[in-house]
Amino acid sequence: MIPPFSQRRAGLLAGLLAVVLLLAGFQIAPQADGFLQQLVRQLNRFYAATFPEKSYLHLDKTVYAAGETVWLKAYVVQAGNHRPDTLSRVLYVDLLTPDQVLVRQQLLRLQNGTASGDILLPDTLVQGRYTVRAYTNWMRNTSPEYFYNQQIMVWHTPLDAVAPAIGERRGRVPNKPAAARLTVQFFPEGGNLVSGLESTIGFKATDANGRGVDVAGSIKDSRGRDVVTFKSLHAGMGRFQLKPEPGQTYQATVRQSGGAFLTTPLPAALPTGFTMKVMELKDQIQVFIQRQAGTGAAAAEAITLVAHVRGQVAYAGQGQVGAGATFSARIPKSRFQTGVAHFTLFDSQNQARCERLAFVGATTPDLRITLQPDKARYAPREKVTLRVAVADVEGKPVAGQFSLAVNNAQLVPASMEQRTIRSYLLLTSELRGTVEDPGYYFANPTYDTNLALDNLMLTQGWRRFVWKELLANRLGNYPYPLEQSLSVSGQVMNGQLLGSKETPAPNATVLLLRFGGENQLMTATTDSAGRFFFSGFAEQDTSRLLVRVQPQKGLRNPIVRLDRKVAEGAKNLPTIPLEVGSAEEVAYLQSSKKQQVMERQYSPDGKRILLQNVDVRGRREVSDGRRLYSRADAVVRTADIPAANSYTNILQLIQGRVAGVQVTGNPPNMNVTIRGISSFSGSNSPLFIIDGVQTDASIVNSISVQDVESVEILKGASAAIYGSRGGNGVIAIFTKRGNPNYDPANDPYAAAPMGMATYALPRYYPTREFYQPPYQQPGAQLPPDDTRSATLFWAPQIVTDANGQATITFYTSDIGGDYRLSLEGLTNNGLSGTGYGTLVVKGK
Template sequence: MKHSRLPAAWAAALALVLLLTAFRRPADDGFIQRLQAQLTRFYTATYPEKAYLHLDKGIYAAGETLWFKAYLVDAAQHQPDTLSRVLYVDLLTPENKVLTQRILALRRGTAPGDIDLDAGLAPGTYTVRAYTSWMRNAGAGYFFQRPITVLAAGRVSRLPAAAPLTGLDVQFFPEGGQLVAGLASTVALKATGAYGEGVEVSGEVQDDQGTPVVSFRSQRLGMGRFQFTPEAGRQYKAVLRQPASSRSSYALPAAQPTGFAMQVLDMDTYFQLAVQRRALAPAAEPITLVAQVRGQLAYAAQGVMKDANAFVVRVPKDKFPAGIAHFTLFDGQNRARCERLVFVHTAPDLRLTLQPDQASYGPRDKITVRIAATDAAGRPVAGQFSLAVNNAALVPADSGATDIRTYLLLDSDLRGRVETPGSYFANNLPATRQALDNLLLTQGWRRFVWPDLLAGRLGTRPYPLEQSLSLSGLVLGNKKVPAPGATVTLFRLGAEKDVAQATTDSTGRFLFSNFDGRDTARLMVQAAPAKGLRNPVIQLDRLIPEVVTLPVRPLTPDSEVQAAYLKGSRRQIAQQQQYQARGKSILLDNVTVKANRPLPPDPRRIYGRADAVVATKDIVASATYTNVLQLLQGRVPGVLITGTPNDMHARIRGINTINTSNEALYVLDGIPIDASRLTSIIVQDVATVEVLKSSSAAIFGARAGTGVISILTRQGAPEYGYSGGEADRGLLGYALPNFQPVREFYVPAYGDKSTPATDYRSATLYWNPDVRTDAAGQASVSFYASDETGPFQLMLEGLTDTGQAGRSTAGFRVAAAR
């Protein structure tokens, strides 16, 4: 994007003095050295991470499996992470409740995974998010999040309609951070609707006397810019002409009487920065300009500023790595006064090619795809990749969607949701670069605050960096304050009876780690009373962090496309289950669920009759389940289990709808208990889990209006001490979850005895999360076409061993046999 001239006000200032050499590169400057040292310290101490998931597609039907490949990198260099080795993946409902959680063991920063979508899921826009324990220290705003569309199984879905324009919001952002009276400024605008999507607007800026000052119009996705010079003592507002809405005017930020204004122009091979100042006194002031990309200081210079002068400096782009660069201006007291984000375009470091061996195939033909990976110079590179092959008619390609390169270089370093991020990488045309620059003028953020960084305040990090599964928490003492120096004992129950101890740190926190994650660990955690610590209370860290999501407009595919998708989905689900039943993968055991029949006499069973009964003796390896609700999940029609293994909840579905507001009543050996007590019940000691719907549960009164989950232990309540009284908070039971086992996507090998009579793979024909190029940069994968015909698309994503991200697409057709 070239700019042939500066605004008139800037040009007038430059006529006084144009100092392209006014900034100097310091050979030895204390402030810049300190700044560089603190940036290095921040990224070394906080070690920020980025997670990314490559999904097999973006639209699913209830009952299908969502397949994904997880990638974890360090946030500075984007190299595959070698520190955190545990990744959490959550599926959130349209109401932003955690439906299920997967815990993955990372190897070289990657891991395959999958999520079974319950056949009873309501249609809507769900969200998949991924994060590590360490990432929780920075907040949920740094988690990877991607919306997906889920259609109701077996029928065309009617998703929620778009919200009306009453949700319109318009914000204005002065370039550099503030308006200064008498100084020309660029102001960016961003208009969004109820779902956070861009809305095109136009209008004019007026002063406090109603005098028009400048007109404006958004350029793309509700974003644009205009230039004007605010006058001292005036207030300004933007008045909309289009679209018509309930609110038509928005106040602009107030102009400050003194300060700095900074403008950055993209001049192809370099960035041109211009700085102006207005101060109460005319004295010269030293200033410092720095530019950093993900903590790497790419440029630093200093100069002396006078009000009459506008300083201009050219910064070559070849000094920067690809991604978002932060330009920051510091005043004479080393305070950050202006900041501007720009995007540095470089040639892709990774070039991927996908080449099917033919352009067209017949049903059940063997398809071989050759993959080549090279760097920008054409040298072969080794890397880890994942490949999805979809029916292009059922899963249309979305060129604007997030991919691994757009996420690492753009989405993950911006505040809020980026709409159609892929569109900014589609080409290098001036209009596209202008649109990207407008985005950076409106949605910038930093992982640190300059005053805290320069003062060495790096914040607290209560959540551990996990190289294995861990258990952490807090001990509270008298008056509910953290108890440093407290002794915490961990008892591991079962065949491997272990005892370990830890001492809480200065903030009262403790950590136990090195759990292998292969089997569910049954634990007891105890905080011992001591002098000055009479009644210790343990608070374990929850596995589910806060949910911070943005509204997403529901995607409603064409009804004909939905019908075709669902038809293929039903057949593919049935085929996948047959494949799993043959032992090729993991499937819920076939369990006989006794329904609505008289039960043996038991004094704890005051209801006499249940709508469904699940007996643990009928479930192979029932002891490997974390808790009784996980054991129940997916086994009883109409029972919806949500949450993670250590924070699950049950709701019982009615005939037509699922009541999402009220939870089932939990009863242990005839005594109602709170949901928080479920994790302390050892599954091995449970005989049956029984479901009572509204009529059967009437004996429990109004509390059971939404149904009852009744848990009967083998030995009865007296053995467990569940009397309904207050639990000893200094002694907690806990079932540590295990890693998700790796499952395999079903791909028939034609010619062997497992060949199906009919191959119904439709929406997702092939999924391979483990494609690796060798030292020659080569890889090859083979699979078979199904009986479905039409166009198919391939999408390959991944990382090299040195952290270069890439994506490549290709296509082929399957034609009916003649």
């Protein structure tokens, strides 16, 4: 079930039927018009109703040493148009070990689709390839495949030594060689081989780590005759042509450079069916469709062809194709957005028979970005003024949001094949599985890179939706709600009874008690699946929360299950082998050690980091702000009563223990009288308070003794501080978890009782500022050696004006050499790009 969206998003549905049908030689069959409109309508509905999102992280680099900081800029966009105005306002950023175990998580507040952040890498990390991932709560409704995942290399060195002997460093993971295993897959264009029809077959060869490997091979038919030879072009991918003959099967022999080889059968050819071929011409995309019909089949069959890029329809038409005939259609490239185009052929029974992906616009950049330093060479500790200019492909200046990393080119080598915001949004995020070296296809477009990109389209799968489910209006379940602020969500279940299973508890009342500076009581009602959702938490400090289900008829042994804020990890991420002991590693570790020492001595954030590593013994008492009064007339402490936890609820516990307070009835319907006034006599009820929050007797009846620290009773003048509300007396209940000094480690009853759950609401991460010595401040304390090197400068918040201009200033360090400038970002209308430059610094 998909929750309703705001009126603004719902308005997108108004234009669903206003679709221009690009006939391009097709003749529309009147009886099929409804299906064509249904296709377009459902495609638009998917993007408007499910509102898919994408996240991207620009990291200052991808190689680190333990103890360093990963500096990052997050971009979250609508999946359909890449505009940074998503409904989500909370982004989760996780650091995962090589075994996909969570090390750290941060919650970033998104503003206009972006946020800056940083991850301090503990100096105890073992060496290996870690994963930084980013996702919104809404993205969890689909699959971890949709999360942004970036592998980073973390080298390890103790801070009290520089470059100890290789293999002797603390916490090193042995580099075990992967088994030599070759895997080859074959992908007929459009989906299937059909006897008698020529097809293009893409192939992909990978090693034991899932990385592409160069191969060559040949195809033999079942008679042992050589039919065709082939060779990979890039990342183990390539293509060849094959026209399968009726009754023949085919087998491939594949050899890897270095000796490994295998023999494997090709997919079997179908006796009847369709084939699809997509070719890119200069200004057009040409689609060829062929059909092989069985005996007695109609001479021609009605077909439907749809092409779209991220839900934006570029072509929708119908026609007929004869048996053994070829039908072609030409579609102007101007109809397509830049990105992965999805072509689908439907037969006369409205079944999808062929699908093909093709990339449109790889040779045309979205943005033209120039980075111009004010000088050709700089001295140590000299001010740099960098001018940024951003324009679209037509040269018109554009405003946008960007982030800049300045890296030492020797310590952090450049790779034009690495992922960029453009390659991720336009390519990687649209495909199933891992795309190696995505930047390769965009850095220097040539005939070979374009052909390699089309090979990728032949071999990688479409990930966003399946037509069968889409046309049946099955858009999936969406249990994780959109978050526009910090939130708490979960599910209430009816507990197991003898011979029964747990079942969702619909229409249950859920109470949330929030403790802290401003105590608060919130209520929600579960939906048909027993789910509830609280939001509106915007503070920076962590809040302590108590979630409780209110007793009601038909609710049996309620169980509260809060949603985990940590998503499941993606499966089968490729492992990149470690290169242990290289000269580059030793040089990087030496540089990193010096820079870390400097930052921890002179950076304010460095001092804060050191405090985080101190093991503090004992507890600091925090004042308890749950009381408005200075003293109570009577106090009952659960710790002072033997076997207190044997009582059913807190009212039964105080029964007969306080003079003037009479408790009658049986759990869970007990009444309290103070000075002869019944708690259930309307306006004469005493005031019930839990941790400073006013509540009612039904809630008090359900509170477990195990969760209560004390009960305080106020009478007469003592209750006057509550005004008329306290005129009939006050019963104030204080929970253990509401106490700011509460330590669950010392509480044997810390586990939440039935129908209750506790939660510490995470706060937004307070992002640190990248350290550079304050050279611009006269008299400031400066380090004797400025060792900033691997990352000389990081600026996550760069905004170009209406003229496409921005100016950034920073200072060089004492380390000379060539520095690489890398600026990434996107415009408000969804255009993305990356710009590079070079900075030359003379050594000290």
